[in-house]
């Protein structure tokens with residue numbers, strides 16, 4: 073029998089299990105590499121996106137990046153900063169973080185995690201860390217974001233949505249759409265297991281930490297949560313069941 077969980081349990085377990093421990097990035101690299109691939113795909117597309125919008129980015133004094141649910145280390149943001157640097161744009165970046173977990177925010181800003189040098193250039197470490205240290209961070213659920221409309225140039229949500237209850241997924245999607253500027257980039261990565269309910273949940277049934285709240289959502293349904301976007305790239309549907317993740321990048325219309 074499954075333990076009946078309250079919504080508080082869901083949030084707590086989700087944070088403990090995914091995102092709020094120092095070795096989160098290492099575990100992704102060693103155990104859940106499929107999830108790192110999602111972050112890498114976002115970075116790869118960002119490179120193309122910057123090329124297409126280069127003069128616009130060059131003329132800006134600030135490039136505002138929001139990472140929704142960054143987990144300790146804000147991996148997607150670090151990869152995005154690395155891409156910006158290839159165009160000489162990293163110094164213009166202002167990073168914003170929003171996460172329900174105080175531990176996530178504190179450890180990220182205090183740089184209390186290991187730098188993943190297999191996927192990030194070690195010569196960028198000091199500058200990337202400086203950006204995380206000076207990030208503007210909010211500790212609250214992403215259902216309501218205390219940011220102005222059309223504020224961000226880039227909004228990232230890596231492996232966040234399956235930790236959100238189905239009832240709040242559309243609310244978070246609409247907050248992302250509200251806060252990104254026109255033609256700004258929304259980049260989402262998510263996990264996908266065809267047999268999630270059957271196997272994954274059973275494997276974790278006896279865990280001391282209650283089963284993390286997970287409610288995975290199909291890529292098509294996930295894209296449909298956003299009402300006013302133009303999808304520029306997305307996972308190939310046939311690959312998703314083999315790869316266990318999907319991603320898409322979109323611009324706000």
Ligand SMILES: C[S@@+](CC[C@H](N)C(=O)[O-])C[C@H]1O[C@@H](n2cnc3c(N)ncnc32)[C@H](O)[C@@H]1O
Nearest residue numbers: 090091141142143171172173213214230231235
């Ligand atoms: C699996 S981690 C994803 C980390 C990272 N973005 C990545 O791509 O690996 C999920 C993160 O979402 C955060 N989170 C969970 N529910 C949230 C909510 N309602 N609002 C904001 N953050 C939330 C967790 O604390 C955790 O940091």
